[in-house]
Amino acid sequence: MDEPTRQETEAPELVETLAASRAAFVRFVRPRVESDAAAEEIVQSAFLKGFERGGSLRDDESATAWFxxxxxxxxxxxxxxxxxxxxxxxxxxxxxxxxxxxxQLDDRNRACGCVRALTTGLKPEYRELLEKVDVDGVSVPDAAGQLGITANNAAVRLYRARQALKKRVEDTCRSCASHGCVDCTCAH
Structure with a gap:
């Protein structure tokens, strides 16, 4: 049978020495970190590291100083x-x-710049309703009240305005519309 190594004979002594000083180690770490939990975690991690590296303890060094x-x-x-x-x-x-x-504002501002330009070619009543509802976020009934039309009329007009804008985008920005680009590169 082989003779035990220095590390194997000292390992139980090292564990006992370090375990006996555990409270002192936590008291040493605690003022240097943000919480009790962090101090406990650091001491536990150091114990693991110390037991793994027990062989690096020099003969002239105490286990406590080394730890x-x-x-x-x-x-x-x-x-x-x-x-x-x-x-x-x-x-x-x-x-x-x-x-x-x-x-939401960032997304709105990043949307294809040419879409807003394309609304200028729409009927003024379509453009105005699209801006109120889709850009400014006004509800359809409120936009209808502001424009002096019925909510039903506004809903129909909004549908037609969106269809007209969709057609203009598809005709002008075919690659952007088909790929769903956010940053339009088309020249209109």
Whole structure:
């Protein structure tokens, strides 16, 4: 039978020594991180790392001093990860619209620029109703009231206006209409 290695004979002693000092390790980490939970997590991770690297303990070094070095490195790693996550979240937050309404506005502003230009070729009553309902978000009955027509008449007029605009888009921007492009590249 083979002779046990230094690491195998010292592993139980290392575990006992570190486990006995667990509360002190948590007290060491706690003021250096944002929460009790983070401190506990760091100590647990350091325990795993320490037990995996138990063989790296030098003869002239105490297990406790060696483990504090592991804890310091774990704290630094913790803050590096948090900073990286924070920077990533800040970048994402800067890219995202502030609200759902802003997102809708961005979508509306990104829509094919030629579509709005194409409404100028429509009948004025079609153009006016399309702008009120589809651009400004006014309800059909409210738009009808503003235009002095019945809600039924406004609904029919809106349907015809959308059909006329669809035809103009298809005729003018055939590639955009067939591919569903957001950024129109056609020359009209």
């Amino acid at each position: 504090y070095r592991i804890l310091r490195n774990a704290i630094v790693d913790h803050w590096r990860r948090r900073d990286a996550k924070g920077r990533a979240l800040e970048t994402l937050a800067a890219e995202l619209p502030a609200s759902f309404e802003d997102a």
